[in-house]
Amino acid sequence: xxxxxxxxxxxxxxxxxxxxxxxxxxxxxxxxxxxxxxxxxxxxxxxxxxxxxxxxxxxxxxxxxxxxxxxxxxxxxxxxxxxxxxxxxxxxxxxxxxxxxxxxxxxxxxxxxxxxxxxxxxxxxxxxxxxxxxxxxxxxxxxxxxxxxxxxxxxxxxxxxxxxxxxxxxxxxxxxxxxxxxxxxxxxxxxxxxxxxxxxxxxxxxxxxxxxxxxxxxxxxxxxxxxxxxxxxxxxxxxxxxxxxxx
Amino acid sequence: xxxxxxxxxxxxxxxxxxxxxxxxxxxxxxxxxxxxxxxxxxxxxxxxxxxxxxxxxxxxxxxxxxxxxxxxxxxxxxxxxxxxxxxxxxxxxxxxxxxxxxxxxxxxxxxxxxxxxxxxxxxxxxxxxxxxxxxxxxxxxxxxxxxxxxxxxxxxxxxxxxxxxxxxxxxxxxxxxxxxxxxxxxxxxxxxxxxxxxxxxxxxxxxxxxxxxxxxxxxxxxxxxxxx
Numbered sequence: 499x500x501x502x503x504x505x506x507x508x509x510x511x512x513x514x515x516x517x518x519x520x521x522x523x524x525x526x527x528x529x530x531x532x533x534x535x536x537x538x539x540x541x542x543x544x545x546x547x548x549x550x551x552x553x554x555x556x557x558x559x560x561x562x563x564x565x566x567x568x569x570x571x572x573x574x575x576x577x578x579x580x581x582x583x584x585x586x587x588x589x590x591x592x593x594x595x596x597x598x599x600x601x602x603x604x605x606x607x608x609x610x611x612x613x614x615x616x617x618x619x620x621x622x623x624x625x626x627x628x629x630x631x632x633x634x635x636x637x638x639x640x641x642x643x644x645x646x647x648x649x650x651x652x653x654x655x656x657x658x659x660x661x662x663x664x665x666x667x668x669x670x671x672x673x674x675x676x677x678x679x680x681x682x683x684x685x686x687x688x689x690x691x692x693x694x695x696x697x698x699x700x701x702x703x704x705x706x707x708x709x710x711x712x713x714x715x716x717x718x719x720x721x722x723x724x725x726x727x728x729x730x731x732x733x734x735x736x737x738x739x740x741x742x743x744x745x
Numbered sequence: 746x747x748x749x750x751x752x753x754x755x756x757x758x759x760x761x762x763x764x765x766x767x768x769x770x771x772x773x774x775x776x777x778x779x780x781x782x783x784x785x786x787x788x789x790x791x792x793x794x795x796x797x798x799x800x801x802x803x804x805x806x807x808x809x810x811x812x813x814x815x816x817x818x819x820x821x822x823x824x825x826x827x828x829x830x831x832x833x834x835x836x837x838x839x840x841x842x843x844x845x846x847x848x849x850x851x852x853x854x855x856x857x858x859x860x861x862x863x864x865x866x867x868x869x870x871x872x873x874x875x876x877x878x879x880x881x882x883x884x885x886x887x888x889x890x891x892x893x894x895x896x897x898x899x900x901x902x903x904x905x906x907x908x909x910x911x912x913x914x915x916x917x918x919x920x921x922x923x924x925x926x927x928x929x930x931x932x933x934x935x936x937x938x939x940x941x942x943x944x945x946x947x948x949x950x951x952x953x954x955x956x957x958x959x960x961x962x963x964x965x966x967x968x969x970x971x972x973x
Contacts, residue, residue, distance in 0.1 A: 500844050500845070502843075502844055502845070502846070503844060527751070527851065530751060531751075531754075531755045564846045565846070567845075567846070567847070568749055568750075568846060568847075571749060572749065574926075575752075577926065578905070578909075578919075578922050578923055578926050579909055581922065582911055582912050582913045582914075582918075583911050583913065583914050583918040583919070583921060583922050584913040584914055584918070590921075593913070595912060595913075597912050598912060601909065605752065605909070608751050608752075609749050609750065609751040609752045610751075611751065612749075612750040612751020612752075612849065612851065613749060613750045613751065613846060613849070615750070615751075616750045616842065616846055616849055616850065617846055619843075620842075620843050620844065620846060625840070625843050625844065628843060638770070638773050638777070640773055640776060640777030640780060641773050641776075641832065641835075641836070643780075643787075644776065644780070644787070644790060644791055644794065644832070644836060645836045645839070645840075647787060647788060647790075647791030648791045648794040648795050648798070648836055648840070649840070650791075650795075651788075651791050651792050651794075651795035652795045652798050652799065652840065652844075654795070655792070655795045655796055655798075655799040656799050656802070659799050659802075659803065663803075679937065679940045679941055679944065680944055682803065682815075682941045682944070683940070683941045683942070683943065683944020683945045683947075683948070684944060684945075684948060685803070686800055686803070686815070686820070686941060686942075686944075686945040687944065687945035687946070687947070687948030687949050687952075688948060689796055689799065689800070690793070690796050690824075690945070690949060691948075691949070691952060693792040693793065693795060693796040694789055694792055694793065694796075696792055697788035697789045697790075697791060697792030697793075698785075698788065698789065698792075700788050700792075701784075701785050701787070701788040701789070704788075705784075705785075710784070
């Protein structure tokens with residue numbers, strides 16, 4: 499089970515229309531890109547954090563859990579941006595320039611804030627809701643249909659994968675480097691066969707129940723609220739104002 | 746080799762999205778047609794896509810001690826062919842952003858270009874080329890998966906270098922910086938992924954002639970010729 503998925507289905511803002519949350523995120527991202535990163539990125543980050551933790555009541559641990567890996571990658575990327583490589587002189591020369599440091603800080607902060615927006619979106623909105631939104635925004639229906647089915651099967655295959663891996667580990671399949679390579683290859687190949695088999699059986703079962711290529715599900719359609727849309731815009735404007743009044 | 750949300754300047758993000766769109770749309774049309782004509786393929790395709798997502802979430806051993814994940818670029822290109830891989834890969838990358846916060850929505854186009862388009866096409870070309878040269882299939886699979894992986898990583902480095910050219914030495918300097926930083930982890934990973942893909946393709950060829958035949962509607966998959 500994926501932590502993001504669990505919180506997406508159970509948070510307090512689960513039944514708020516995905517369009518409203520998407521508008522909030524789009525507004526924050528636009529502000530993040532449009533204004534100088536050093537001024538706006540902290541505001542965007544904390545706005546996304548507050549919306550996730552205070553607004554949607556997702557545990558703070560879950561938020562930081564989502565942020566942890568991207569933060570490590572951002573740290574790892576800083577040297578490439580901060581250090582400048584000079585190829586003209588005798589041999590390559592690495593130097594640390596103020597401009598490089600400023601660029602690294604700006605890009606990393608901007609990206610960190612953007613990841614926080616993404617974290618808000620995925621911790622508060624289940625993937626099927628976002629896919630429905632994408633369909634309305636004009637993504638090809640065939641792609642969306644395929645994505646729906648894939649989303650369902652991802653969790654089935656994940657479970658299989660962890661069971662198979664546990665079985666391999668219990669049989670010392672990951673003891674040395676060589677056995678690890680072999681085990682992973684077997685796991686990958688075997689998982690593929692299992693997945694296809696699963697897909698085929700699911701198809702048979704559905705066909706027996708009159709499936710004609712469209713799964714109709716009775717969903718709870720949240721209403722688009724003008725008030726909340728306005729609130730989302732207002733929140734973004736507050737973030738922009740806070741960024742602009744800063745010295 | 747995901748580029749994170751918000752990392753690329755907006756213009757670059759947009760440009761890579763525009764560059765990726767035709768490949769994905771052509772693939773999507775093909776997939777839609779197949780799904781329309783052969784109803785039973787819907788779930789096979791969905792299962793394959795789900796498999797690709799899970800594969801990319803598996804930890805693989807890495808020599809440097811850190812752990813990393815296979816890209817599945819080579820396996821996808823060999824079994825499905827590049828156009829279908831572009832579609833499945835795009836959805837997988839979308840799910841990685843939406844379920845794991847790995848990659849991002851604004852950088853989706855750039856990531857699709859490197860991982861679902863450039864990498865698979867390189868793998869596919871190399872696999873075909875190796876077969877034409879008469880190399881054993883295992884060698885072809887290994888080279889395809891390894892070089893596809895490396896191509897993905899070179900394209901990502903190019904994308905980053907274009908976005909952030911070095912103040913002193915421009916694009917070239919930036920490219921060598923990004924290539925050098927990621928080479929430490931990526932070159933061993935590419936070799937490991939090549940080895941794993943060989944084992945995986947072997948098991949597919951030995952045990953799943955039927956499944957591969959069921960997938961033969963996906964014209965363009967390169968494996969059928971070798972899997973006789």
